[in-house]
Amino acid sequence: MTATSVSTSATTAALAKYEPVIGLEVHVQLLTTTKAFCGCLTRFGSAPNTQICPTCLGLPGALPVLNKRAVEFAVLASTALNCEVRTRSVFARKNYFYPDSPKGYQISQYDQPLAEHGWIEVPSENGPKKIGITRLHMEEDAGKSLHEGFPDSATKSYVDLNRCGTPLVEIVSEPDIRTPDEAYEYLTRLKEIMLYTGVSDCNMEEGSLRCDANVSVRPRGQEKFGTKAEVKNVNSFRFIRSALEYEIERQVEVLESGGRVVQETRSWNAAEGRTFSMRSKEEAHDYRYFPEPDLPPLMVSDAWKREILTAMPELPEARRARMVREYEISEQDAQSLTATREFADTFEAAAKRAKSPRRVANLVQSELMGRLRAAGLELEQSPVTMDGVVLAADLAEEGKLSSKQWKQIFDVAFEKGEDFGVVYEREKPQQISDTATLEKMIDEVIAANPKQVEQYRGGKKTVAAFFVGQVMRASKGQANPALLNELVVKKLDA
Amino acid sequence: MRTEANGTISVGMTLQELGQSVISGRVKAAELVNSYLQRIEARNAKINAYLSVASEDARRTAEDLDAAARRGDPLGSLAGVPVAIKDVIAIEGMTATAGSRILEGYKPPYTATAVRRLKEAGAVVLGKLNCDEFAMGSSNENSAYGVVRNPAALDRVPGGSSGGSAAAVAAELAAATLGTDTGGSIRQPASFCGVVGVLPTYGRVSRYGLIAFASSLDRIGPFARTVEDAAMVLGVIAGHDPLDATSSRRPVPDYVAECHRPVEGLRVGVPAEYFAEGLDQEVKLTVQRAIDSLRAQGCVITPVSLPHTRYAVPTYYVLATAEASANLERFDGVRYGYRAPEVKTLSDMYRETRDRGFGREVKRRILLGTYVLSAGYYDAYYRKGQQVRRVLAEDFLKAFEKVDVIVTPTAPTPAFRIGEKTDDPVSMYLADIYTVTASLAGICGISVPCGVSSEGLPIGAQILGPHFCEGTVFRAARAIEQGQTV
Numbered sequence: 001m002t003a004t005s006v007s008t009s010a011t012t013a014a015l016a017k018y019e020p021v022i023g024l025e026v027h028v029q030l031l032t033t034t035k036a037f038c039g040c041l042t043r044f045g046s047a048p049n050t051q052i053c054p055t056c057l058g059l060p061g062a063l064p065v066l067n068k069r070a071v072e073f074a075v076l077a078s079t080a081l082n083c084e085v086r087t088r089s090v091f092a093r094k095n096y097f098y099p100d101s102p103k104g105y106q107i108s109q110y111d112q113p114l115a116e117h118g119w120i121e122v123p124s125e126n127g128p129k130k131i132g133i134t135r136l137h138m139e140e141d142a143g144k145s146l147h148e149g150f151p152d153s154a155t156k157s158y159v160d161l162n163r164c165g166t167p168l169v170e171i172v173s174e175p176d177i178r179t180p181d182e183a184y185e186y187l188t189r190l191k192e193i194m195l196y197t198g199v200s201d202c203n204m205e206e207g208s209l210r211c212d213a214n215v216s217v218r219p220r221g222q223e224k225f226g227t228k229a230e231v232k233n234v235n236s237f238r239f240i241r242s243a244l245e246y247e248i249e250r251q252v253e254v255l256e257s258g259g260r261v262v263q264e265t266r267s268w269n270a271a272e273g274r275t276f277s278m279r280s281k282e283e284a285h286d287y288r289y290f291p292e293p294d295l296p297p298l299m300v301s302d303a304w305k306r307e308i309l310t311a312m313p314e315l316p317e318a319r320r321a322r323m324v325r326e327y328e329i330s331e332q333d334a335q336s337l338t339a340t341r342e343f344a345d346t347f348e349a350a351a352k353r354a355k356s357p358r359r360v361a362n363l364v365q366s367e368l369m370g371r372l373r374a375a376g377l378e379l380e381q382s383p384v385t386m387d388g389v390v391l392a393a394d395l396a397e398e399g400k401l402s403s404k405q406w407k408q409i410f411d412v413a414f415e416k417g418e419d420f421g422v423v424y425e426r427e428k429p430q431q432i433s434d435t436a437t438l439e440k441m442i443d444e445v446i447a448a449n450p451k452q453v454e455q456y457r458g459g460k461k462t463v464a465a466f467f468v469g470q471v472m473r474a475s476k477g478q479a480n481p482a483l484l485n486e487l488v489v490k491k492l493d494a
Numbered sequence: 495m496r497t498e499a500n501g502t503i504s505v506g507m508t509l510q511e512l513g514q515s516v517i518s519g520r521v522k523a524a525e526l527v528n529s530y531l532q533r534i535e536a537r538n539a540k541i542n543a544y545l546s547v548a549s550e551d552a553r554r555t556a557e558d559l560d561a562a563a564r565r566g567d568p569l570g571s572l573a574g575v576p577v578a579i580k581d582v583i584a585i586e587g588m589t590a591t592a593g594s595r596i597l598e599g600y601k602p603p604y605t606a607t608a609v610r611r612l613k614e615a616g617a618v619v620l621g622k623l624n625c626d627e628f629a630m631g632s633s634n635e636n637s638a639y640g641v642v643r644n645p646a647a648l649d650r651v652p653g654g655s656s657g658g659s660a661a662a663v664a665a666e667l668a669a670a671t672l673g674t675d676t677g678g679s680i681r682q683p684a685s686f687c688g689v690v691g692v693l694p695t696y697g698r699v700s701r702y703g704l705i706a707f708a709s710s711l712d713r714i715g716p717f718a719r720t721v722e723d724a725a726m727v728l729g730v731i732a733g734h735d736p737l738d739a740t741s742s743r744r745p746v747p748d749y750v751a752e753c754h755r756p757v758e759g760l761r762v763g764v765p766a767e768y769f770a771e772g773l774d775q776e777v778k779l780t781v782q783r784a785i786d787s788l789r790a791q792g793c794v795i796t797p798v799s800l801p802h803t804r805y806a807v808p809t810y811y812v813l814a815t816a817e818a819s820a821n822l823e824r825f826d827g828v829r830y831g832y833r834a835p836e837v838k839t840l841s842d843m844y845r846e847t848r849d850r851g852f853g854r855e856v857k858r859r860i861l862l863g864t865y866v867l868s869a870g871y872y873d874a875y876y877r878k879g880q881q882v883r884r885v886l887a888e889d890f891l892k893a894f895e896k897v898d899v900i901v902t903p904t905a906p907t908p909a910f911r912i913g914e915k916t917d918d919p920v921s922m923y924l925a926d927i928y929t930v931t932a933s934l935a936g937i938c939g940i941s942v943p944c945g946v947s948s949e950g951l952p953i954g955a956q957i958l959g960p961h962f963c964e965g966t967v968f969r970a971a972r973a974i975e976q977g978q979t980v
Contacts, residue, residue: 054602054603054604057829058824058829059584059602059603059604059830060584060590060592060597060600060602060705060706060824060825061582061583061584061590061602061606061701061702061703061704061705061706062604062702062703063701063702063737063738063739064739065736065737065738065739066739093820095819095820095823095867097823097826097844099826099828099840102824102828102829103823103824104820104822104823104824104826105820105823159828159829286868286869288819288820288864288867288868288869288872289867290816290817290820290867290872290876293708293709293710293740293817294706294709294739294740295739295740296739296740
């Protein structure tokens with residue numbers, strides 16, 4: 001059975017009969033310098049087994065000691081996700097055997113997690129919707145089993161324990177998500193919040209953000225949840241929608257053909273575009289959680305929490321609302337200008353020193369971003385600095401540059417790798433600001449277009465723009481736009 | 495100053511005096527260490543207390559200390575004192591088998607905090623001591639490396655699990671040793687071998703480097719010939735350790751000074767529950783004589799009640815085995831220690847490694863512990879056990895409102911014969927009946943010799959004190975010690 005056969009057999013009509021119910025479990029690696037329970041570095045990409053010590057190797061007798069910074073990050077993340085942080089939370093051992101789990105158990109949190117009862121607001125078909133967050137708990141990462149890439153990989157597996165003990169938070173959503181799109185939005189917001197609070201780099205390639213999904217379907221109108229499958233390994237924003245769509249269609253088809261969904265764990269295979277059964281409910285682990293006796297309960301006092309939260313930045317949602325208000329920009333512009341905290345900071349700093357913040361927003365959107373994308377550059381690599389954008393915006397605002405002119409300057413700047421100001425100074429466009437010259441050109445255009453003159457004088461004042469455009473063209477874009485506007489209206493009204 | 499009657503030159507001196515003698519050069523650490531190494535050479539084959547002897551390291555360290563003493567360099571209070579360490583405690587470069595085949599030949603790359611502190615105080619580590627496998631046992635018969643014999647009667651067990659640590663002190667194969675106590679593993683062998691053994695308050699001594707059996711119960715503590723010597727060693731190893739999140743930040747008092755404070759007016763509780771059915775008559779009378787001697791020295795003897803004592807053994811075996819089942823998961827053959835050869839799959843490797851690497855008692859406890867944590871049984875066993883543990887601790891808190899210390903027998907009988915209880919695990923578990931309650935409550939205690947049976951077997955009295963009241967316990971223990979010699 002391939003993905004295509006599922007799509008074609010589970011018809012749109014069948015799909016419409018069912019409502020998907022989705023909950024996400026997201027693991028986020030915290031951006032601490034050292035590990036959760038020892039002093040080893042968390043750096044990614046070092047030679048195997050070079051960032052290890054008795055504690056993260058699980059050597060007999062070694063003990064864990066909690067990294068304070070990891071708690072601070074976790075509290076910051078919890079609060080940003082609108083969770084209540086518990087004064088007392090408890091670490092627990094989650095027992096299972098695997099070669100990359102050197103103690104035979106993972107230190108996690110179980111019945112008393114760090115934080116609970118949060119939510120993220122996402123856009124949905126029926127307007128903004130709150131997706132509940134059941135809990136956020138702290139735990140340690142496992143090492144990596146390497147099954148490939150060695151001469152004797154056919155017969156042996158290797159273990160790299162560098163990642164072992166890296167601090168994670170697991171964020172578990174309520175089963176509030178109803179469509180793959182909502183899941184995508186939830187993940188996007190979640191990632192954005194983690195980036196804004198600075199607790200994680202959310203680098204999916206390096207495994208800093210990992211997602212598992214619990215998926216079930218139920219006939220629309222039914223209260224009771226259907227049997228769920230857990231889909232593991234949905235580790236890319238690109239695939240979250242397709243993985244969920246596949247799984248929903250698979251379950252609908254099972255039900256439509258008279259079958260029953262089996263409770264199981266499935267793995268998403270991006271290359272084949274389908275999910276595979278990993279293990280059934282009967283094969284599920286009994287993790288035998290119990291309180292970790294090597295670590296006292298984690299106490300987060302109000303005073304400590306307050307201290308931690310002084311580092312809380314303005315969060316994306318609030319920031320967008322403020323930017324719309326403050327700079328009179330559109331929701332959509334605010335959205336793209338706040339894609340990352342650094343970008344938003346850069347923009348705001350520029351906007352504040354420009355004559356019109358809105359003009360800066362427009363230029364960033366219309367001139368800068370497209371060219372960066374086309375050139376495959378990041379903002380930091382842009383030949384046109386934010387100072388350059390501010391200069392362009394100010395010149396535009398003062399009417400000293402026409403759109404045609406600033407577009408040309410942006411083109412040259414990107415072509416030659418120079419800042420906007422440099423190009424502007426060198427090729428300062430000849431601007432016709434002489435009233436007599438402009439009036440002469442306007443007269444010519446008026447004479448050549450009697451019909452439009454009549455329309456204008458008949459009350460259709462917007463036709464003025466037509467004359468401005470004609471004169472601008474005749475002047476090869478060099479007419480001073482502000483003066484031109486003024487003179488055109490004067491002439492037509494005369 | 496030299497007393498060579500027993501073949502060692504330390505006898506008759508306290509550890510404090512010995513350290514001072516090495517510092518002043520009156521006693522050469524090298525000679526001292528050599529005399530102990532010779533005794534080990536001569537006697538260990540019979541007793542089997544040592545699993546490994548670090549002769550070369552010990553001699554070199556002792557010579558360095560003598561050289562430092564000649565130069566007048568500052569030396570620690572235990573300079574030159576020959577000590578030995580239970581094999582469940584890690585010392586860099588020395589094997590740490592935990593008495594188990596699964597760790598045969600394993601050499602940890604780091605040193606336990608308690609041992610590091612001993613070494614920093616100038617103590618010389620002679621070697622590693624035999625014990626029940628992973629500290630699980632009450633007779634030292636569960637060691638993969640053979641039973642330890644009781645120096646007082648070679649056909650008897652030394653007690654367990656720190657049998658080697660107790661026997662080494664009793665046979666003068668070390669001036670002091672470290673053992674570990676999870677349910678009685680220091681106190682009971684101290685009682686069987688006729689030496690002093692200390693259970694420090696949970697959190698008093700860092701567990702960093704102690705191969706865990708039951709983390710919420712495990713404690714490192716000293717064995718010595720006298721209460722004062724034990725107090726001296728505890729003073730060195732106690733104190734906060736940033737590497738153990740459960741270690742306490744309380745300052746460490748001068749325990750040796752505490753030992754010498756008079757006991758007059760000290761309120762001593764005697765719990766009826768510890769003198770009931772199952773207690774050997776000779777043990778009972780001997781301990782009662784020790785209590786009489788305390789009374790004679792001005793202590794106020796008061797009956798107290800610890801009403802939930804009978805639940806302690808089952809509670810202990812639920813909680814300790816639960817923790818053990820997790821603590822022993824790391825012995826999987828993947829990274830260190832024994833790995834079963836010629837296995838095809840990962841799960842076979844796990845199964846065969848653990849089946850062949852662990853002994854019977856360890857496997858029994860892993861099974862018990864796994865069971866009590868399993869889905870559907872957790873509430874009935876583990877959670878209930880935690881609840882009872884709190885009740886048992888409250889028993890002590892209430893009793894300590896009325897008394898400063900509690901005196902009981904350490905064990906229901908003197909040392910039993912090798913092989914006597916090996917086929918009956920439950921009767922073996924009951925050897926811990928007087929010790930497990932203090933383990934569960936986290937309080938401190940000591941076993942101090944208080945007499946011998948008609949067969950000449952040592953009998954110990956257990957003194958229990960509130961959390962972090964080791965000083966008071968030492969005072970009472972020294973009074974019993976003194977009462978005997980008078």
